Amino acid sequence: MKKLILVAGARPNFMKIAPLMHALKGHKSIQPVLVHTGQHYDVKMSGQFFEELNIPAPDMNLEVGSASHAVQTARIMEGFEQVCLKEQPDYVLVVGDVNSTAACTLVASKMGIKTIHYEAGLRSNDRTMPEEINRLVTDAISDIFITTSVDADENLLHEGIPVEKIHMLGNLMIDSLVEQLSKARQTNLTFKLLNRATDIQLGKDFFEDNYGVLTFHRPGNVDEKESLTQLVQLWGEISNQIPLVFPVHPRTYKNILQFGLQALIDSYPNLFFIEPLGYLQFIHLVSRSAFALTDSGGIQEETTYLNIPCLTVRPNTERPVTVWEGSNKLIKVDEIVSEVDLIIQGKGKHGTVPKYWDGQTALRIVELVSSL
Numbered sequence: 487m488k489k490l491i492l493v494a495g496a497r498p499n500f501m502k503i504a505p506l507m508h509a510l511k512g513h514k515s516i517q518p519v520l521v522h523t524g525q526h527y528d529v530k531m532s533g534q535f536f537e538e539l540n541i542p543a544p545d546m547n548l549e550v551g552s553a554s555h556a557v558q559t560a561r562i563m564e565g566f567e568q569v570c571l572k573e574q575p576d577y578v579l580v581v582g583d584v585n586s587t588a589a590c591t592l593v594a595s596k597m598g599i600k601t602i603h604y605e606a607g608l609r610s611n612d613r614t615m616p617e618e619i620n621r622l623v624t625d626a627i628s629d630i631f632i633t634t635s636v637d638a639d640e641n642l643l644h645e646g647i648p649v650e651k652i653h654m655l656g657n658l659m660i661d662s663l664v665e666q667l668s669k670a671r672q673t674n675l676t677f678k679l680l681n682r683a684t685d686i687q688l689g690k691d692f693f694e695d696n697y698g699v700l701t702f703h704r705p706g707n708v709d710e711k712e713s714l715t716q717l718v719q720l721w722g723e724i725s726n727q728i729p730l731v732f733p734v735h736p737r738t739y740k741n742i743l744q745f746g747l748q749a750l751i752d753s754y755p756n757l758f759f760i761e762p763l764g765y766l767q768f769i770h771l772v773s774r775s776a777f778a779l780t781d782s783g784g785i786q787e788e789t790t791y792l793n794i795p796c797l798t799v800r801p802n803t804e805r806p807v808t809v810w811e812g813s814n815k816l817i818k819v820d821e822i823v824s825e826v827d828l829i830i831q832g833k834g835k836h837g838t839v840p841k842y843w844d845g846q847t848a849l850r851i852v853e854l855v856s857s858l
Contacts, residue, residue: 488516490855491575491594494544495523495562495586497535498659498784501765502581502604504539505661505848515856519573523562523586524549534764539662555585555616562589570597577602577855580624581658583804588620595627600858604658604851606631607638608804614706617783621804630858632851635807635840655850656842659787663769664845670769677760680734681748686758692729694774698826700732704781707799708738711745713819717799718747720822721779722754728830729756730779731771733763777829779822786814791843795834797825812837 490510494503503520510518522544536543548565550558562585570578570593578594579602580587587603594601603624610618625631631647633639634657642652675688688694700721708714721730734742739759742748751759763771769788772778777795778785786805789796790812797817808814815835817825828834842850 488577488855488858489519489573489575490516491519491521491569491573491578493521493523493566493578493580493586493590496582496584499581499584499586500535500539500541501662501784502658504541505658505665506579506851507541508665509848509852513852513856516852519546519575520544521566521569521590522547523566523590524551538765539666559585559589562586563593566590566593567597570594570599575599577858579604579855581605583608583617583620583624585616585620588623591624591627600629601627602630602632602855603628604632605634605638607633607640607642607652609638609641610802610804612802615704618804630854632854634843635805637806637810653854654842655854656844656847657787657840658847658851659784660791660843661845661847662765663788663791666766666769667773670766671773673766673770675767675770675774677731677758677763680739680759680761681752686731686760688771688774691758692731692756695776697729697731697775698724698829699772699775699778699780699785700730701735701778701780701782701785702732702799703735703738704800707781707819708741711741714738714741714745715747715750716819718742718750720819722750722757723823724779724826725754725756728776728826729758731758731760731775733761733768733771734759735762777826777834779826786812787843789813790837791839793836793839795829795836797822797829807840808837811840 492503494500524547546569550561577600580590581604591601606625612618631642631652633654639652639654677686702708773792778789779797781799786796786808790808793813796814813836
């Protein structure tokens with residue numbers, strides 16, 4: 487019996503781990519051990535996801551909490567070393583590009599434990615992004631590389647990874663989306679507005695296919711008062727044409743309050759800032775929308791599968807397949823209004839679904855691990 491530790495730490499990880507845990511349930515030759523590092527610890531950011539995605543309670547929770555990148559990474563490494571000493575796993579599987587990914591790979595690699603990186607090879611080529619550093623560190627020392635797209639394979643080959651160690655098996659985010667979409671669309675879309683004593687509801691305050699979804703949290707967009715103020719003004723301008731719904735990331739909302747932008751937001755009646763959502767409600771919200779306006783990663787993949795126009799306000803993306811094949815488009819801040827205008831006119835970008843984004847990725851990964 488092989489013992490496999492699966493590591494989840496932050497919100498995007500849970501949607502990737504869930505299909506694997508389902509596929510490993512009762513497996514004859516693999517014993518899964520689920521470790522939650524506690525990198526995201528708020529119930530909206532983690533606990534609710536375990537419940538909604540039907541993930542079993544973690545076997546261990548390191549409860550590292552929030553801190554600087556260095557402190558958080560160190561805490562994860564310290565805690566995960568004790569887990570590995572106790573469990574003596576044959577393999578450690580990490581997902582994505584958060585601090586937990588790099589930290590646990592470092593620990594396992596130094597202890598001589600074989601590491602598997604799911605979502606290997608993604609590159610933005612922008613080292614100002616902490617996630618890019620985590621990707622590079624993780625892939626430099628991993629043993630087995632599971633990729634989601636052809637460009638990731640090419641990046642790894644270019645970096646000297648032997649072809650036999652690379653396995654393009656598809657996208658676990660899409661596994662979760664395929665499995666949960668019907669259930670998600672049955673969830674209630676009534677939200678409490680931040681800083682307003684009122685609710686909004688799909689069908690009353692905005693209508694299917696006639697609203698946009700916002701998600702913004704990248705430091706380059708939200709950490710400086712001038713850039714965040716400009717974005718709020720642009721969102722407000724757009725909301726005069728079509729309602730916008732923003733489940734606000736805690737970091738972004740902290741900056742909004744610190745920069746005194748709440749009054750500006752309140753001046754736009756169709757700019758709806760709401761609390762972070764659980765997975766099911768968020769997928770429901772996105773799946774009924776006319777478009778997404780974002781700087782996030784995962785939503786680029788989800789909108790590509792759903793074939794909903796996605797405008798990504800970043801100079802680069804580690805998921806270029808969503809641009810080449812999907813409905814995603816990289817834009818600059820000063821292009822936001824004109825690009826949304828095109829979508830309102832029915833000229834938004836649509837695309838196709840990349841290879842192996844079919845809801846069967848977890849089964850392929852489990853088959854690979856079984857063969858190791």
